[in-house]
Every structure is written in C-alpha cells, then in structure tokens.
Amino acid sequence: MSNLSDIGFPTPDEQAVNEMILHVLEHTKPVKSTHGFYLVYRDASGAEIYLQGNFKEELIGFNPHFAGTSRRKVGLTKAIERDSSELDGGFHAWANPSDENVEISGEYPFVFDVPDFRTVENSEFPRIAEIQLTAFASNDFKIYASGEDYQKAQESELEYASKMFVPSGLLAVDEKDGSLDLSVVRPVGKLAGEIKNFELKTNSLSGEKFYALLVETLGGETDVVVDPKFVPEEPRIGGIVSGQFWLSGKILV
Numbered sequence: 001m002s003n004l005s006d007i008g009f010p011t012p013d014e015q016a017v018n019e020m021i022l023h024v025l026e027h028t029k030p031v032k033s034t035h036g037f038y039l040v041y042r043d044a045s046g047a048e049i050y051l052q053g054n055f056k057e058e059l060i061g062f063n064p065h066f067a068g069t070s071r072r073k074v075g076l077t078k079a080i081e082r083d084s085s086e087l088d089g090g091f092h093a094w095a096n097p098s099d100e101n102v103e104i105s106g107e108y109p110f111v112f113d114v115p116d117f118r119t120v121e122n123s124e125f126p127r128i129a130e131i132q133l134t135a136f137a138s139n140d141f142k143i144y145a146s147g148e149d150y151q152k153a154q155e156s157e158l159e160y161a162s163k164m165f166v167p168s169g170l171l172a173v174d175e176k177d178g179s180l181d182l183s184v185v186r187p188v189g190k191l192a193g194e195i196k197n198f199e200l201k202t203n204s205l206s207g208e209k210f211y212a213l214l215v216e217t218l219g220g221e222t223d224v225v226v227d228p229k230f231v232p233e234e235p236r237i238g239g240i241v242s243g244q245f246w247l248s249g250k251i252l253v
Contacts, residue, residue, distance in 0.1 A: 007047035008203025033118035050115040061085035068223025089117030095219030112247040135245035137226035150240040192242035193217030
C-alpha cells in the first residue's frame with residue numbers, strides 16, 4: 001500500500017510511478033520558491049501531486065497531498081528540512097495550544113510534512129497557525145462500526161481511547177540531554193478518531209476511487225484518505241478509524 005493509492009493513484013512498481021508522473025506533468029501549474037519550483041496538480045477529487053524541480057529544470061522528487069476540509073489550530077515551533085530533496089520539509093508543532101506559549105501548552109507534539117514546504121518555510125517561530133491536515137492510511141488501517149466495536153477489538157492490555165493520537169514519529173530523542181533530533185523525526189502518528197463525514201471519491205485523472213473521511217481525533221479534525229481495498233464495508237458516521245498514518249499538512253493562516 002502506498003500513499004499514492006490512498007488518493008487514487010495505484011502505483012505497484014517504479015514503472016507505474018514514472019507513468020503517473022508523466023501523466024500528471026501534462027496538467028500541472030508551476031509555483032516558484034527560493035530553492036527551485038513545484039509543479040502542482042490539483043484534481044477535482046481533492047487529490048494533489050507536487051512535483052519538484054531544481055534550477056536546472058530537473059525533476060528531483062514529488063509528494064502527494066489531499067485538500068480536505070479539516071481545520072485545526074497548532075503551535076508551529078520549528079521548520080524541518082529533509083535530506084531526501086532540497087524541496088522537502090515540514091514542521092514540528094503542538095496540537096491545539098491552550099495559550100501563546102505554544103512550545104509547551106498544547107495537547108501533544110507532532111511532526112507533519114508540507115508538500116510546498118519551501119513556499120512557507122520562512123515563518124517566525126514559535127507561532128500559532130491554522131492548518132489542514134491529511135492522514136494517509138497504511139497497512140494497519142482499521143475501521144469499526146462504533147466505539148463499542150473498537151473497544152471490543154483491542155487485544156493489548158493497554159486500551160487506547162477512541163479519540164487518541166500518539167506521535168510515533170517523535171522517538172528520536174538524544175539520550176545525553178533529552179533534546180529532539182530533528183534530522184531523523186518522521187511525519188507519522190498512530191491515531192484513532194470518530195468519523196464525522198465520508199465520501200467515496202473518484203480521481204478524475206486515473207479514474208480510480210478512494211475514500212476521504214473527516215475524522216475527529218485528539219487535537220482536532222483530520223482528513224483521512226485510504227485505498228478502498230482496505231475498507232471492507234461502507235463507513236458509518238460515528239464509526240471509528242485507527243492505525244498509523246503519514247501526515248501531510250497545508251498552512252492556511
């Protein structure tokens with residue numbers, strides 16, 4: 001399962017990825033940045049692809065995103081550059097900060113990638129921002145008809161709440177001084193949340209379908225996208241989703 005299949009771009013191998021890029025390339029619009037440029041494809045379904053180019057006009061990478069309806073308040077604390085590409089990056093943040101001291105007052109810290117990172121990287125820190133956050137499902141995605149079904153299905157001694165978030169990408173702490181090693185933190189989180197809305201979308205470029213769900217979890221709303229083959233039956237309002245997710249966000253304000 002890849003992040004691409006979660007938004008209707010099934011790419012089982014490298015050749016399929018290259019074919020997808022060539023197809024998308026015909027429908028993109030350029031966005032300049034100080035480190036190169038992005039070629040952005042925005043599908044009517046909400047699926048997005050951000051191709052990356054350097055100043056030699058070479059393609060050097062890409063990232064998917066989904067433009068959903070979730071809105072949540074975060075405290076941005078640090079920008080995080082990635083070694084994978086000079087146009088990759090994200091932010092360290094606190095969810096739902098309770099006051100202006102955003103570095104310690106939120107419900108939990110987490111990291112999320114930003115598909116157009118170099119266009120928004122020069123923010124002042126720390127600061128409060130509104131973001132749209134998309135969680136891309138992975139192989140352990142589960143969906144339950146109700147909160148009761150979710151609780152019954154838990155096998156571990158440690159029972160998780162039906163609205164929870166564990167910042168599993170923030171395990172890189174320096175043992176000497178307890179500081180966070182931003183070079184190795186990952187934009188992933190283990191979460192569970194209640195389905196507030198859902199829709200079976202069709203990617204107009206590929207013709208493939210994917211589920212987009214608006215989920216209420218600890219810290220606020222999150223858009224969840226998932227390949228339909230991992231959804232055994234139609235979701236229900238009030239149902240619960242859980243799993244580990246790759247997190248991609250857009251800075252709105």
